[in-house]
Amino acid sequence: MFSYRHAFHAGNHADVLKHATLIAILNHMLEKDAALMVVDTHAGAGLYRLDGDYAETSGESVEGYKKLVQSQNSAKNSTKNPVKKESAAGVSIALTATKNIANIVNKTNKSEKIAKVALAPLLQNYLDIVAEFNKTGSHRVYPGSPFIMAHLLRDHDKLKLFELHPTDSRTLIDNIAQLEAGRKIAVLAQDGFEGVKKFLPPPARRALVLCDPSYEMKVDYARVLAMVQDAMVRFATGTYAVWYPIIPRPEAHDLPKRLKTLATKLGKSWLHATLTVKSSKLTTDAEGETVRPGLPASGMFILNPPFTLKPALALALPQMVAALGQDKNAAFGLESGG
Numbered sequence: 001m002f003s004y005r006h007a008f009h010a011g012n013h014a015d016v017l018k019h020a021t022l023i024a025i026l027n028h029m030l031e032k033d034a035a036l037m038v039v040d041t042h043a044g045a046g047l048y049r050l051d052g053d054y055a056e057t058s059g060e061s062v063e064g065y066k067k068l069v070q071s072q073n074s075a076k077n078s079t080k081n082p083v084k085k086e087s088a089a090g091v092s093i094a095l096t097a098t099k100n101i102a103n104i105v106n107k108t109n110k111s112e113k114i115a116k117v118a119l120a121p122l123l124q125n126y127l128d129i130v131a132e133f134n135k136t137g138s139h140r141v142y143p144g145s146p147f148i149m150a151h152l153l154r155d156h157d158k159l160k161l162f163e164l165h166p167t168d169s170r171t172l173i174d175n176i177a178q179l180e181a182g183r184k185i186a187v188l189a190q191d192g193f194e195g196v197k198k199f200l201p202p203p204a205r206r207a208l209v210l211c212d213p214s215y216e217m218k219v220d221y222a223r224v225l226a227m228v229q230d231a232m233v234r235f236a237t238g239t240y241a242v243w244y245p246i247i248p249r250p251e252a253h254d255l256p257k258r259l260k261t262l263a264t265k266l267g268k269s270w271l272h273a274t275l276t277v278k279s280s281k282l283t284t285d286a287e288g289e290t291v292r293p294g295l296p297a298s299g300m301f302i303l304n305p306p307f308t309l310k311p312a313l314a315l316a317l318p319q320m321v322a323a324l325g326q327d328k329n330a331a332f333g334l335e336s337g338g
Contacts, residue, residue, distance in 0.1 A: 011061030011142040012049035014298035020126040028306035037202035039209045041192025043161040045148040045171040070252045071323040120315035159185045162192030199233040212243035223253035246297035269338030276301040278326040
């Protein structure tokens with residue numbers, strides 16, 4: 001039950017998608033002065049060392065966050081084809097440029113092709129925030145969702161962090177204590193699926209809930225759906241963001257379909273974004289041993305998303321494919337409804 005440790009996966013391609021999307025949602029919601037309640041149902045340790053034993057063992061950040069940093073550095077050295085801001089007209093112009101990038105994934109070095117277009121604002125904002133946790137030029141620390149949220153929230157906002165893993169919950173408590181945030185942030189060593197219920201509806205009637213379990217147990221998929229169903233009854237106008245892995249498992253493919261059906265029945269708007277970086281097929285090495293591909297793709301499903309999120313992702317997702325794609329199967333998906 002407690003075998004999953006996000007420290008092995010911090011800063012991977014799934015984190016890039018999740019955290020860039022999370023930042024975009026929060027930036028929009030924080031434009032209003034009214035207090036915001038934010039809940040993370042599976043917070044992890046909150047802060048990670050990319051030069052530590054866990055991260056270096058997996059090396060996943062090299063193919064995720066660090067790879068995007070390389071693209072940023074290349075973009076800074078080029079002044080050609082700057083990406084427009086996220087206006088209605090700018091989306092089509094920028095998409096033309098980014099599609100050109102994605103179309104040559106197998107023809108040239110990825111860092112060379114993305115260098116021709118400045119990073120989309122959503123990605124640049126994500127990198128800027130992660131950079132604030134590091135010394136200039138250093139990429140040793142990676143902030144998980146709790147620290148990204150805490151970084152963006154204001155004094156009158158509230159942050160509730162759930163983490164059931166005994167080691168990670170203790171680490172999270174110690175990490176959050178360094179912020180000296182007082183009652184603004186609460187860490188609860190409880191089941192987030194159940195614990196979120198006590199905070200809905202929030203006093204200020206504004207809430208964002210991030211649900212991103214490890215899915216190491218198949219029952220997690222059903223529990224995510226049940227949590228969202230219950231939350232929508234308790235507080236139908238909240239924004240609910242669900243991260244999930246895209247792997248060869250029926251439950252993983254059914255989850256976004258069921259969330260879409262739920263949103264449609266409730267008459268709520270929804271957005272579904274996916275990022276694939278490589279094939280999910282097993283391969284064989286020179287010694288004839290089976291090689292598992294690791295996580296090939298992931299998705300974000302948001303109920304009641306900000307209207308600004310889709311155009312922001314439309315600019316950023318093609319660039320994620322260009323920068324993070326590892327083979328010809330690299331692709332993205334973006335759909336919405338309601």
